[in-house]
Amino acid sequence: MASLGSIRRSFAPWADPKAKPYIRFENVTKRFSDFVAVDDLSLSIYEREFFALLGASGCGKTTLLRMLAGFEQPTSGRILLDGQDLRGVPPYRRPVNMMFQSYALFPHMTVEANIAFGLKQDRMPKAEIAERVRQMLKLVKLEPFAKRKPHQLSGGQRQRVALARSLAKRPKVLLLDEPLGALDKKLREETQFELMDLQHDLGLTFVVVTHDQEEAMTMADRIAIMDKGRVLQVATPAEIYEAPASRFVADFIGSINIFEGSLVKESAGMTEIRDTSGADFRVAAPARAAPGDLVWLAIRPEKMRVSRERPPEAENALNGEVWDIAYLGDMTIYNVKLDDGRIVKASMINSMRRLEDALTWHDRAWISFPADAGVVLAE
Numbered sequence: 001m002a003s004l005g006s007i008r009r010s011f012a013p014w015a016d017p018k019a020k021p022y023i024r025f026e027n028v029t030k031r032f033s034d035f036v037a038v039d040d041l042s043l044s045i046y047e048r049e050f051f052a053l054l055g056a057s058g059c060g061k062t063t064l065l066r067m068l069a070g071f072e073q074p075t076s077g078r079i080l081l082d083g084q085d086l087r088g089v090p091p092y093r094r095p096v097n098m099m100f101q102s103y104a105l106f107p108h109m110t111v112e113a114n115i116a117f118g119l120k121q122d123r124m125p126k127a128e129i130a131e132r133v134r135q136m137l138k139l140v141k142l143e144p145f146a147k148r149k150p151h152q153l154s155g156g157q158r159q160r161v162a163l164a165r166s167l168a169k170r171p172k173v174l175l176l177d178e179p180l181g182a183l184d185k186k187l188r189e190e191t192q193f194e195l196m197d198l199q200h201d202l203g204l205t206f207v208v209v210t211h212d213q214e215e216a217m218t219m220a221d222r223i224a225i226m227d228k229g230r231v232l233q234v235a236t237p238a239e240i241y242e243a244p245a246s247r248f249v250a251d252f253i254g255s256i257n258i259f260e261g262s263l264v265k266e267s268a269g270m271t272e273i274r275d276t277s278g279a280d281f282r283v284a285a286p287a288r289a290a291p292g293d294l295v296w297l298a299i300r301p302e303k304m305r306v307s308r309e310r311p312p313e314a315e316n317a318l319n320g321e322v323w324d325i326a327y328l329g330d331m332t333i334y335n336v337k338l339d340d341g342r343i344v345k346a347s348m349i350n351s352m353r354r355l356e357d358a359l360t361w362h363d364r365a366w367i368s369f370p371a372d373a374g375v376v377l378a379e
Contacts, residue, residue, distance in 0.1 A: 013046040013047070019046060022081070022205055023045040023080070023081055023173065023207070025077070026080065028040070028042070029074065029076045030063050030074055030075050030229075037060045037063040038060045039060075039228065040230075041229065041230060043064075046205075049206075050208070050220050051205070051224070052215075052220035052223045053209045053210070053224050054213065054226065057211060060228070061226050062177055062209050065177055065207065068096065069096055069175055070093075081095070082172065096173040097166045097169055097175065098175040099175065099179055100162075100177050101178040105162060105165075107149065107150050110147050111137070111150075112147070114150070116133050117165065119169065133168065136167060136168050137164065139164065145157060156191060159191065163198075171204070172204070174199075174205070174207070175209075176206060178211070179195070189218075192218045195219060196219050213254065217253075222234060222235060223240055225248075225253070227252075232249055241300075245379075246379050247377055247379065250375075250377065255300070256300055256301070257298070257344050258298050258377075259275045260295075260296050261274050261275035261295060261297065262293065263287050263291050263292065263295050270283070271283045273295060279318060283316075283371055283372075285374065289376070293378065297374050297376055298375050298376075299369055299375075301346050302346075303373035303374070304368070305367070305368050306322075306336065306359060306366070308363070311366070311368050314368035315369075315371045316368060317367070318338055318344065318366070319364065320337050320364075321362055321364060321365070322334060322337075322365050323336060323337040333345065334359070334365070
């Protein structure tokens with residue numbers, strides 16, 4: 001049997017030109033009076049995909065989720081689910097269910113009664129309700145807690161009750177609005193993997209809204225980065241991290257160093273850039289710009305090396321002063337202040353217990369990186 005990891009790596013319907021999107025937003029705009037929450041947005045999500053909408057507060061991601069659920073209606077454009085136009089379809093008629101950040105459990109009901117609530121509303125036979133509740137309790141590993149009330153549960157257990165209740169009606173799509181926001185860091189990390197396993201086992205389409213980059217990078221097959229009601233980039237976590245489409249995306253995901261400069265020339269797969277301080281960089285990445293154009297070179301800290309001497313093989317190197325050091329056990333983060341005052345960040349893996357001749361505050365140091373370490377951005 002294939003592992004979940006190998007299954008997730010091979011899952012890429014968006015790369016198949018014959019695959020049809022399961023959820024489709026077509027030129028969707030949503031206005032609240034004079035405020036544009038979602039601005040002429042088009043987006044495709046595929047069946048069985050774990051899809052994340054990622055962005056800062058107010059970027060429009062929750063509004064997008066609420067329109068898919070039917071709690072809001074688009075001002076213009078349309079939303080399709082499995083080929084059906086959802087305009088005019090009330091929330092209770094849509095094959096979707098939504099799990100809110102607050103969980104919204106009924107405090108006077110037991111765990112099993114909370115899970116059964118929606119099924120009773122649908123007038124499902126009692127025997128079927130009991131069997132479905134049993135299945136859900138087993139699925140989320142809460143069988144011993146069936147008779148407890150929400151206040152008798154931990155935060156993680158309440159989260160699982162809300163998840164079981166959302167899944168009990170067997171929706172085609174599960175919408176999750178900041179589902180792990182109320183959990184502490186360790187429990188949140190554990191629950192991320194539980195959700196991934198659960199989503200795969202059930203074969204459902206999950207659409208999650210989050211502002212937590214790590215959460216989206218861990219769980220999602222693809223991520224849509226949103227800002228001001230627009231989607232700036234849709235890609236896999238690795239593609240978003242390694243090949244951001246713009247400075248905004250590069251700066252939003254993780255830590256990054258960005259050098260501003262002008263394109264000198266591009267030939268034989270090598271791009272030459274002169275930054276504002278006069279330093280020249282050689283980059284093995286396309287520029288999508290013309291000589292003389294303003295461009296930005298973006299490099300992740302872990303792709304940079306800090307050393308006391310300039311490495312003889314270094315293709316790009318800058319000299320400065322060690323300004324700050326953060327020792328995190330598995331890695332050390334260096335902030336190196338260049339002679340023009342800019343701070344460059346590098347993170348070095350501590351692979352050996354080597355303490356002698358370690359760089360310290362105010363030492364002169366070289367920060368270097370190979371030609372294939374960075375990406376050139378034109379916007």
